[in-house]
Amino acid sequence: MIEIKNLSKIYKNGKHKFYALNNISLNIKSGEFLMITGRSGCGKSSLLNIIGLIDDFDSGDYFLYGQNIKQINKKQLAKTRLNQIGYIYQSFNLINELNCLDNIQLIQGYAGISKLERQKNAKSLISRVGLSKKANSYPSELSGGEQQRIAIARAISNNPKIILADEPTGNLDYNTGLEIMSLLKELNKQGITIIMVTHDRDLLSYSSRFLVMQDGIFIN
Ligand SMILES: Nc1ncnc2c1ncn2[C@@H]1O[C@H](COP(=O)(O)OP(=O)(O)O)[C@@H](O)[C@H]1O
Numbered sequence: 371m372i373e374i375k376n377l378s379k380i381y382k383n384g385k386h387k388f389y390a391l392n393n394i395s396l397n398i399k400s401g402e403f404l405m406i407t408g409r410s411g412c413g414k415s416s417l418l419n420i421i422g423l424i425d426d427f428d429s430g431d432y433f434l435y436g437q438n439i440k441q442i443n444k445k446q447l448a449k450t451r452l453n454q455i456g457y458i459y460q461s462f463n464l465i466n467e468l469n470c471l472d473n474i475q476l477i478q479g480y481a482g483i484s485k486l487e488r489q490k491n492a493k494s495l496i497s498r499v500g501l502s503k504k505a506n507s508y509p510s511e512l513s514g515g516e517q518q519r520i521a522i523a524r525a526i527s528n529n530p531k532i533i534l535a536d537e538p539t540g541n542l543d544y545n546t547g548l549e550i551m552s553l554l555k556e557l558n559k560q561g562i563t564i565i566m567v568t569h570d571r572d573l574l575s576y577s578s579r580f581l582v583m584q585d586g587i588f589i590n
């Protein structure tokens with residue numbers, strides 16, 4: 371599904387070059403729940419953003435479904451991002467001015483799905499994350515765990531094949547974090563490939579495989 375070969379990401383600061391990712395290679399199969407762990411600053415988010423087609427890289431290759439992403443044009447990349455990948459962030463990234471149902475519908479709106487169908491889908495998604503009773507609430511009226519559930523409902527609204535989660539439990543207390551992990555695990559069982567980065571090694575038991583990063587390379 372995902373094949374990364376000898377990939378590097380460099381941040382330049384004047385003449386100084388900093389390798390956030392240093393010649394890394396990685397294969398991810400469909401159906402995996404892969405976790406990437408390591409200390410803050412080791413390159414986890416940089417890698418996830420490259421996998422998610424949000425950031426570019428400086429050398430190496432990245433194949434998604436066998437396609438070299440350097441050879442895909444911008445329009446097609448945007449379409450792939452929209453239709454194949456769901457994103458979950460540490461800080462939820464919900465729109466405060468929209469209620470939960472409208473937040474969940476956002477991505478389907480970009481994808482040009484009709485309003486009626488979007489509303490129907492959003493109701494079914496909010497029930498899938500167990501929050502039907504909060505449909506008309508605004509993000510500020512929800513707990514952190516509830517906000518993350520709404521963000522997850524939004525992330526799966528276009529039936530992505532892949533979910534990328536960047537420290538999804540980072541802003542949550544321990545038990546709420548575990549609830550979010552159970553929800554992700556359930557989505558993985560339903561067939562979504564999940565790639566999650568976390569500095570919390572206690573969560574690795576939820577993965578089907580994990581990798582440890584240090585200074586831009588994998589050390590296991
Ligand atoms: N836009 C940027 N410009 C310069 N340096 C950056 C930038 N983004 C990240 N870095 C640096 O790259 C390293 C890896 O960052 P990141 O991928 O965010 O790590 P992690 O997610 O593991 O905490 C860090 O040292 C960070 O300071």
Ligand SMILES: [Mg+2]
Nearest residue numbers: 414415416536
């Ligand atoms: Mg990070």
